[in-house]
Amino acid sequence: MQIRPTRPRRSVLYVPAANEKALAKVPSLACDCVVVDLEDAVAPAQKVVARERMRDFVAARGEGGPEIVVRVNALSSEWGNADLLAAREARPDAILLPKVETARDVLEANDVLDETEARASLWLWAMIETPRAMLNIGAIAALGRDRGARLACLVAGTNDLVKETGVLATPDRRYLVPWLMQIVLAARAGGLDALDGVRNDFSDLDAFGAECGEGRDMGFDGKTLIHPAQIGPANTAFSPSAEAVAEALAIRAAFALPENAASGVISLDGKMVERLHLDQAERLLAKADLGKDQTR
Ligand SMILES: CC(C)(COP(=O)(O)OP(=O)(O)OC[C@H]1O[C@@H](n2cnc3c(N)ncnc32)[C@H](O)[C@@H]1OP(=O)(O)O)[C@@H](O)C(=O)NCCC(=O)NCCSC(=O)C[C@H](O)C(=O)O
Numbered sequence: 001m002q003i004r005p006t007r008p009r010r011s012v013l014y015v016p017a018a019n020e021k022a023l024a025k026v027p028s029l030a031c032d033c034v035v036v037d038l039e040d041a042v043a044p045a046q047k048v049v050a051r052e053r054m055r056d057f058v059a060a061r062g063e064g065g066p067e068i069v070v071r072v073n074a075l076s077s078e079w080g081n082a083d084l085l086a087a088r089e090a091r092p093d094a095i096l097l098p099k100v101e102t103a104r105d106v107l108e109a110n111d112v113l114d115e116t117e118a119r120a121s122l123w124l125w126a127m128i129e130t131p132r133a134m135l136n137i138g139a140i141a142a143l144g145r146d147r148g149a150r151l152a153c154l155v156a157g158t159n160d161l162v163k164e165t166g167v168l169a170t171p172d173r174r175y176l177v178p179w180l181m182q183i184v185l186a187a188r189a190g191g192l193d194a195l196d197g198v199r200n201d202f203s204d205l206d207a208f209g210a211e212c213g214e215g216r217d218m219g220f221d222g223k224t225l226i227h228p229a230q231i232g233p234a235n236t237a238f239s240p241s242a243e244a245v246a247e248a249l250a251i252r253a254a255f256a257l258p259e260n261a262a263s264g265v266i267s268l269d270g271k272m273v274e275r276l277h278l279d280q281a282e283r284l285l286a287k288a289d290l291g292k293d294q295t296r
């Protein structure tokens with residue numbers, strides 16, 4: 001299996017590729033990742049100019065900035081193939097495929113990238129936002145374990161899921177939660193990252209912060225965003241808390257004691273702690289370090 005990049009993906013901001021002002025703002029923003037969007041945020045009349053701006057934006061990237069992902073139009077659309085070729089040539093960190101329905105959809109894009117790009121230099125991300133994608137999610141995510149595939153991340157597309165299924169979009173997302181949990185489960189089975197969907201209301205940041213916390217508790221690695229005001233709350237929610245870091249350090253220290261060297265299970269502060277908890281603690285500490293490294 002390929003080694004997938006380990007980067008913090010707490011805050012992943014969509015930026016419409018046609019919007020020069022928004023693109024110009026990116027260097028001042030503290031998000032972990034930007035998705036330069038050629039798809040739903042761009043009107044049909046602007047698709048070609050948006051593609052040009054995407055090229056210029058990616059070409060101008062500096063050292064140490066956020067991870068850069070380009071969302072192309074669906075390969076079945078009139079713009080999809082030209083977008084994919086332009087994105088491949090621009091060489092962002094990853095290309096995000098919208099409206100993926102089957103594993104074959106991902107493999108088709110994979111084949112196009114294989115024509116020119118070395119594996120592990122350009123990744124694929126997949127939006128999970130259609131009923132068929134939800135039904136095929138096991139096979140899609142299994143590509144994460146496939147030696148030849150570039151798939152690195154699943155992204156929940158809650159607006160399209162609402163549109164395509166007819167569920168009511170309630171503020172607490174109660175009808176979406178089962179599908180969101182499926183996305184997390186499938187991502188873990190495939191060794192992939194999973195990103196929560198957007199919240200369209202960018203004015204109520206308290207509600208947004210609560211939704212970020214919910215996504216974190218469901219197991220997502222980060223949240224997709226639509227507005228710069230959402231970056232801070234997402235970074236906070238998806239960074240391990242000081243208490244969680246302290247607990248993880250205590251577990252690491254306890255297992256490092258000579259008397260515990262051969263123990264599978266120990267008692268710590270009145271609780272049972274097993275080596276699986278040590279693994280969990282190490283993962284949390286690695287995540288905390290990744291977030292710390294993102295110092296922009
Ligand atoms: C939602 C918006 C249209 C609101 O824009 P605007 O009214 O301009 O907001 P503000 O005046 O509050 O903006 C303040 C400043 O911030 C800049 N800005 C705003 N949004 C962004 C952004 N996304 N990236 C970078 N910079 C941004 C403004 O230019 C202002 O700058 P300044 O004046 O210099 O201070 C707008 O936020 C927006 O377009 N957001 C992104 C929309 C988008 O990309 N939609 C598609 C992705 S969502 C999706 O499709 C999910 C999925 O597929 C699904 O199905 O769920």
Ligand SMILES: [Mg+2]
Nearest residue numbers: 129157159160
């Ligand atoms: Mg969508």
